[in-house]
Amino acid sequence: MFELLAYLKYRLRAGTAHGLHSPFVYGLYTTVICHDGTFAAFAPIEARRQALLSSPDSITVTDLGAGSHTGAGQVRRVAAIARTAAKPPHLAQLLFRLANHFRPATVLELGTSLGLTTAYLAAADSRHRVVTFEGCPNVAAVARETFAALHLANIELVEGNLDDTLGPTLAALGAPVDFVFFDGNHRREPTLRYFEQCLANAHEDSVFVFDDIHWSAEMEQAWDAIRAHPAVTVTVDLFHIGLVFFRKKQPRQDFWLRP
Numbered sequence: 001m002f003e004l005l006a007y008l009k010y011r012l013r014a015g016t017a018h019g020l021h022s023p024f025v026y027g028l029y030t031t032v033i034c035h036d037g038t039f040a041a042f043a044p045i046e047a048r049r050q051a052l053l054s055s056p057d058s059i060t061v062t063d064l065g066a067g068s069h070t071g072a073g074q075v076r077r078v079a080a081i082a083r084t085a086a087k088p089p090h091l092a093q094l095l096f097r098l099a100n101h102f103r104p105a106t107v108l109e110l111g112t113s114l115g116l117t118t119a120y121l122a123a124a125d126s127r128h129r130v131v132t133f134e135g136c137p138n139v140a141a142v143a144r145e146t147f148a149a150l151h152l153a154n155i156e157l158v159e160g161n162l163d164d165t166l167g168p169t170l171a172a173l174g175a176p177v178d179f180v181f182f183d184g185n186h187r188r189e190p191t192l193r194y195f196e197q198c199l200a201n202a203h204e205d206s207v208f209v210f211d212d213i214h215w216s217a218e219m220e221q222a223w224d225a226i227r228a229h230p231a232v233t234v235t236v237d238l239f240h241i242g243l244v245f246f247r248k249k250q251p252r253q254d255f256w257l258r259p
Contacts, residue, residue: 006214010239013256024247025236025255032101033094033238033259041123042093048149049089049116052082052142059138078114078142085113087183087211091240092120094259095181095209098243099124102207104178109133110162110194111183111211115143121181122152130155131169133162133184166194170201177201183211188218188225195226202231208244213237227254 017034020026055078062074087095099107099121105128107121112134122130132155134140140159147155158165162184170177180198185191191210198208213223223242227235236243237256 002216003214006220007239010214010237010256011258014237014239014258015256016258020255022234022250022253022255024250025234025253025257028101028236029257032097033236033257035097039093039096039100041096041120042089044150045092045116045119045123046089048119048146049082049086051149052086052114052116052146053079055079055082059142061139062136081139082114082116087113087117090259092117094238094241096120096124098207098209099128099179102179102205104128104207106173106175106178107131108177108180108198109183110166110181111185112143112157113139113183115146117181117183118143118155118157119146119150119152121179122147122155123150126154128154129175131158131173132156133158133160133165133169135159135161135184162194163190166197170197173201176203177206178203179207179209181209181211186212186215186219188222191219191222192225195222195229199229199231202246204246204248206246210242210244212240213242214239 017026017030057078058075060074061076095117107128107130109118109121109132112118112132118132134143137159140157158169177198213219231246232244233247233250233252234245235254238259
């Protein structure tokens with residue numbers, strides 16, 4: 001019910017390319033966000049998705065985030081996780097197009113799940129260094145199978161509680177963070193804390209993408225706080241995800257757009 005009401009409010013505000021007065025956002029919207037073509041990398045990843053959706057296996061899940069809207073228990077079928085927790089193709093492919101467009105050298109993904117979104121981020125460019133974080137060992141094991149099946153060698157999976165692993169990993173990177181996908185904990189305080197941690201390694205051209213910004217009242221509060229942060233210059237609300245930019249030459253603007 002919360003998401004439904006949030007969506008109705010979003011639809012009242014959201015527009016299209018018509019009337020967009022920011023050349024940067026107009027180009028991003030028309031050539032990346034609304035791009036409806038396909039890429040060669042999509043088919044093998046979607047084949048892996050179908051394999052996961054058909055899997056008869058069950059695993060014990062350690063959930064360190066805000067839990068599931070479906071009320072799933074600790075023992076879950078891999079197929080059910082693929083159906084309810086994995087990002088659907090249109091969102092995962094949008095992340096691919098964003099990574100393909102901005103060409104980040106270092107990508108962080110906070111929340112690996114079964115590795116499908118990770119695969120899209122990694123497949124955008126084999127030269128990308130993709131560091132992904134997963135708290136549940138059994139889920140991480142399935143993700144590793146995904147990376148092996150897709151022959152993706154540019155992924156580093158960091159296993160453990162994100163509260164414990166993010167800081168040391170950022171400190172050890174030895175490089176700035178160019179692109180971050182936040183999907184690790186759908187609560188206000190951890191989301192803002194992870195944002196601040198990654199912000200310390202960000203630069204003017206970094207791109208931060210936040211998942212499920214209208215998932216709950218807490219996530220909306222986190223999103224509002226991020227939009228108001230003094231380091232942020234441009235945000236784009238696509239309802240399911242939010243884009244954050246730090247481009248100092250851009251005027252301070254917030255956009256609500258229909259993908």
